[in-house]
Amino acid sequence: MIRSSRIASLLLSSLLVSSLTLASGAFAADAVHPISPTRGTIDSVTPTSIEVTTRQGQKLDVQLTEQTKVTQVTKGKMSDIQPDSFIGTAAVPQADGTLKALEVHVFAPSLRGSGEGFNPFESADGKINTMTNGTVGKLVNSNGRTLTVKYQNGEKTVVVPDDVPVVLLAPADRSLLKAGAHIVLFATKDAQGTLTARGIAAGKDGVVPPM
Incomplete structure (x- = not known):
């Protein structure tokens, strides 16, 4: 005992x-x-799959299901980042504890709460940086933006330089998935190696998703 x-x-x-x-x-x-998306361009589309060429040149066949969510990515501007906006930002940790944004994506109101939190994230260059999704609190406009991003039980201070790309995210349907579209793909792989898309962020009108 x-x-x-x-x-x-x-x-x-x-x-x-x-x-x-x-x-x-x-x-x-x-x-x-870490969160590790696949970035690439759609080569072809069927009702149940897409063929993608990654930025590294690899060809992938990806299955689509009824649960696959599609999000459109359109160009935004710095002024789209407002207090109480729900945003996400891939960023690099700085020595002073702040984060330096690599990009900012502003979610449509209907997507508020998507992926809320602070996580390690694989950036396009393969480096492990961070992804913070949360609500903008204090915001200072001076040489870009300095803002607090609040999530669940924490918050981060994020510096957004003037040259950082800003995009808008909104729900979309599969008509956005067509040859030539630039995408960021979040997929699962089963024991047989089959890839199935959980979510796809697709650029509209030639936009390349920066995240």
Whole structure:
């Protein structure tokens, strides 16, 4: 009985440490599993699949299901970032604890809450940076934007330089998926290696999604 109680105590302690690590927002538990989208261009489309050439030149066949969500990406501007906007930003951590934005995407009101949180994210150059999705709080307009992004139980200060691309995200249908469209693909792979799209962000009118 004493030995069983000791084992139970050790297990509880381990769970508490894991919980505290996750609550801290540190990357320790998730660093080996960053959000890792596939970026490329659609070559062809069928009712149930798309063929994609990645930016690295790899050809992929990706299955579409009724659950696949399509989001349109259109050009935005710095003034689209407003207090209470729900945004996402891929960014690089700075020495002073702030984040320097690589891009900002502003969600349509109907997409508020999408992917809310702070996570490791694989940028287009293959480096692991960060992705923060949340609500804009304080915003200072001076040489770009400096803003706080609030999510769940935390917030980050993000510096958005003037030359950072800003895009708008809104729900779309599959008519946006056509040859030549630039996409950011979020897919799952089964045991047989089949790729199935969970979500596709597709550029409209030739826009290349910057995230």
